[in-house]
Amino acid sequence: MKALDTLRFGKTELLPLIEGGKGISVTNHRSSGAWAAAGGIGTVSAVNADSYDVFGNPIPQVYHGKTRLARHEELIAYAIEGAVEQVKRAFDYAREELVAGRGGLNINILWEMGGAQRVLHGVLERTRGLLHGVTCGAGMPYRLAEIAAQYGVSYFPIVSSARAFRALWKRAYHKLAEWLGAVVYEDPWLAGGHNGLSNAEDPARPQDPYPRVAELRAVMREGGISDDVPIVMAGGVWYLREWLDWIDNPELGAIAFQFGTRPLLTQESPIPDAWKAKLTTLEEGDVLLHRFSPTGFYSSAVRNQFLRDLEARSERQIAFSTEAAGDHQFALDVGVARGKTYFVTRDDLNRARGWAGQGYTVALKTPDNTLVFVTPEDALAIRRDQADCMGCLSHCQFSSWKDHDDHSTGRLADPRSFCIQKTLQAIAHGGDPDRNLMFAGHSAFRFKTDPFYSNGFIPTVRQLIDRILTGD
Known part of the structure; x- marks a missing residue:
């Protein structure tokens, strides 16, 4: 050298x-x-x-x-x-x-x-x-x-x-x-x-x-x-x-x-x-380039249980319509609050019923006219984190916060994302590295x-x- x-x-x-x-x-x-x-x-x-x-x-x-x-x-x-x-x-x-x-x-x-x-x-x-x-x-x-x-x-x-x-x-x-x-x-x-x-x-x-x-x-x-x-x-x-x-x-x-x-x-x-200690156990490919960050940017982090849960949450996702139209002819009968009616396809109705049978009984709306299915406990945690937003980003997809003008992005808060301030503070101060966002470069293996x-x-x-x- x-x-x-x-x-x-x-x-x-x-x-x-x-x-x-x-x-x-x-x-x-x-x-x-x-x-x-x-x-x-x-x-x-x-x-x-x-x-x-x-x-x-x-x-x-x-x-x-x-x-x-x-x-x-x-x-x-x-x-x-x-x-x-x-x-x-x-x-x-x-x-x-x-x-x-x-x-x-x-x-x-x-x-x-x-x-x-x-x-x-x-x-x-x-x-x-x-x-x-x-x-x-x-x-x-x-x-x-x-x-x-x-x-x-x-x-x-x-x-x-x-x-x-x-x-x-x-x-x-x-x-x-x-x-x-x-x-x-x-x-x-x-x-x-x-x-x-x-x-x-x-x-x-x-x-x-x-x-x-x-x-x-x-x-x-x-x-x-x-x-x-x-x-x-x-x-x-x-x-x-x-x-x-x-x-x-x-x-x-x-x-x-x-x-x-x-x-x-x-x-x-x-x-x-x-x-x-976790860093010394990583294998090649264990770092995931993903787009779950509330910034809207791609980011790279260890594909631990935290990221796997986010991947699974997004996979439990179906499109909906507020009116019967095209293939969306079937009223969703699980995960929906009283008084709400969403129309989905037959296949998505069956998928939603299957998720509900596994305990994912709450459907949360996303900004893209889709529903994600989560457990009641996860729904409470998501809503609590959104309500507790402290404005750590200039624009946050998770909470719909914006740090200027009317302090709102004007879009629905996105339950497919997460509070990045909460999880990064947690992992830096002793939180479980498998249950929090763990940033790393792709050479960490x-x-x-x-x-x-x-x-x-x-x-x-x-x-x-x-x-x-x-x-x-």
Whole structure:
């Protein structure tokens, strides 16, 4: 493995290894501070991060507001306080290296997070001089450059195609080119978490990332962006030896690498031990690219019981009509509230009766004129979670919340989805990793086969980076 040279990110020369920012307390001050201290760019998640009491224990994010809007204001306050706390602790953890310019510290934020711009302003205002940059994806963050430049930090937009970057550059970023730290290419078929798969791309047919990144570099050159501005390859990166033809490649220009999944299994990683143990059992194919997220984006997570239940729920689904029409001539006689009449096909009527006989006796309407059949207990949990919405997204399909205007998407709340804030808070703070959403990249199965993790070995972040630099 040839030695990796440092690259210029904004105004600083750093090791071209970036910690992927994972939300809801999965990338915190210890993991990101350790990554920065090792000479790379550590990434503090600013997505509803933990703050702490005087004893150092995470403060539970409990909501007292009687309305969604009131709870949304509480959520923004929690988000700002938590992210500021994490940044300050991460900086203290790596202070010597950061002051010397041998490491960098970014925050990661989701543009489609509820109140994202307010949170970003709030965090950057209170962490002046501590941060190198802001990494941002999950949407089209047109105002990212403007906000980052206002506080003197670089911006690292996350895109999944050259087309997306071209739109961002032409509309907004070209005005603030000097603050562009890097462009993160997040492979939509390989990365964990929310992915930027477009409607024109087939989720079942992965594309080779090389030509997509080469196209991204060509678009950057069209915009007058120097080849010295790195493209960060994110998603599917495990062994650097598998990417040797990318390094020092004149077609691609400066290339850095983001590691999102491997840092989950380190001593500094804040995820619970049960989650870490689960990672070491995964087989190839255990990570599912799915579309159950209330964001409406595709996302990748371990296909555990939580996702299997969502798959099964959607399979217990039939179309209906409010009037007898075409093949929909049969009045549904199970799962329907008194006074409601829905017409379905003969086959769907028989399917619904079968589900009811198995205990799925409640039919919930979806925004697509279909009904999904669930147990009475699940129906109560779904309705309770929808009612308890705290506005964690800018637009939520599950609860029909919107963080602006009249605070409603105008569509029926979708029972095929779930409260993402609830399940991510739960798994990050000790909840059952089989019964909650467990984000992971598609290379997570390699924990089981990589000899580095033999005999239950869990490295420190520095040991992991030293290992990565060998090519393994």
